[in-house]
Amino acid sequence: MKRSEINYAIRSALTFFERNGWTLPPHPAWDVTDFGLGIFHRQGLVLVNLAVEPEYCEKLMYAWRDQTTPAHYHKLKKEDIICRAGELAVTLWGEDPGAIQQEYISVKINGKHQPVKNGEPVVLKAGERITISPLLWHAFHPISPECIIGEVSTANDDMNDNFFWNSEIGRFPEIEEDEPPLVKLLSE
Ligand SMILES: O=C[C@@H](O)[C@@H](O)[C@H](O)CO
Numbered sequence: 001m002k003r004s005e006i007n008y009a010i011r012s013a014l015t016f017f018e019r020n021g022w023t024l025p026p027h028p029a030w031d032v033t034d035f036g037l038g039i040f041h042r043q044g045l046v047l048v049n050l051a052v053e054p055e056y057c058e059k060l061m062y063a064w065r066d067q068t069t070p071a072h073y074h075k076l077k078k079e080d081i082i083c084r085a086g087e088l089a090v091t092l093w094g095e096d097p098g099a100i101q102q103e104y105i106s107v108k109i110n111g112k113h114q115p116v117k118n119g120e121p122v123v124l125k126a127g128e129r130i131t132i133s134p135l136l137w138h139a140f141h142p143i144s145p146e147c148i149i150g151e152v153s154t155a156n157d158d159m160n161d162n163f164f165w166n167s168e169i170g171r172f173p174e175i176e177e178d179e180p181p182l183v184k185l186l187s188e
Contacts, residue, residue, distance in 0.1 A: 001034040001044075001173045007182040013046045013062035016146045020085040022060060024048060029186045031158070035070060036170030045069045049156075049186065057156035060084070061149040068141040071097050071165040074134055079153035081140060082129040086147030089121035090130050093137035097165050107131070137165065 009032050017024065029049040034040040044067050051058040057077075063069070071093065081090060094105035097119060104115040108131035109122065116122055123143065124130060129150075132138050140149070162171050172187040 001032075001038060001040050002176045002178045003181055004179045005034075005040050006032045006173075006175065006185070007179065009040070009044070009046045009062075010182050012064075012146070013048075016062060016085070016148065017060070020148055022084070022148060024060070025050060028183075030183050031186050032173070033171065033187075034173050035164070036173060037166075037168065041067060043068050043070055052156060054155060057151070057153045059151040059153075059156075061151060063142050063147055063149065065142050065145050065147075069139060070169060071137050071139040072169075073137045073163050074132075074161045075163065076134055076161050077153050077156055078134055079132050079151050080129045081124075081132060081138070082150035082152065083124035083126050084148040084150045085126050086142055086144035087126075088124045088140055088147050088149055089143050090124060090138060090140040091119060091121045092116060092130075092132070093119050095137070097137055105136075107136075 010030060031047040031049060034044045037043050041064065044063070046062040048060045049057065050060055092105060092107055093100065094102055100119050102118055105118050106113050107116045110128055122130065158171055
């Protein structure tokens with residue numbers, strides 16, 4: 001992806017974070033990705049790693065309407081995905097998204113187990129959260145113009161613990177330098 005797209009996404013995230021009262025720590029750890037697909041507005045995500053410890057991790061994320069984080073699962077990480085501002089559609093699959101077998105799966109939403117239609121989006125409003133256990137396939141995209149998404153999890157390992165359904169995906173972007181960087185990303 002182009003450096004100008006990364007800079008624009010970071011500026012947009014900063015403005016929306018500020019408008020919603022989210023103050024970033026000094027020297028934020030930015031992670032902006034198009035998942036290696038080169039269609040950032042369709043498939044992409046802006047992340048800030050707020051806390052990264054061997055036992056736990058907290059992230060703050062930002063995306064535009066319909067900008068999707070594609071279907072993936074983690075073998076080790078358990079995470080809560082939290083809608084912090086805007087509205088977020090989260091789709092869950094109990095098994096390979098290309099070979100759905102069961103109609104409903106049981107998922108914890110706002111701390112309570114609920115039946116959820118396998119492969120169909122659940123809409124989270126600001127303040128709501130969904131708990132994603134290891135091996136549960138998930139994808140998400142905002143349905144509001146902009147969205148702040150929180151993540152609180154067990155240990156995070158983006159190099160080795162993201163398994164995407166689309167085998168063409170790479171977790172970190174290739175960057176084309178078409179303007180000076182606003183910040184250094186954590187993948188650099
Ligand atoms: O579901 C999203 C999260 O697990 C992110 O933290 C991850 O980096 C996406 O690849």
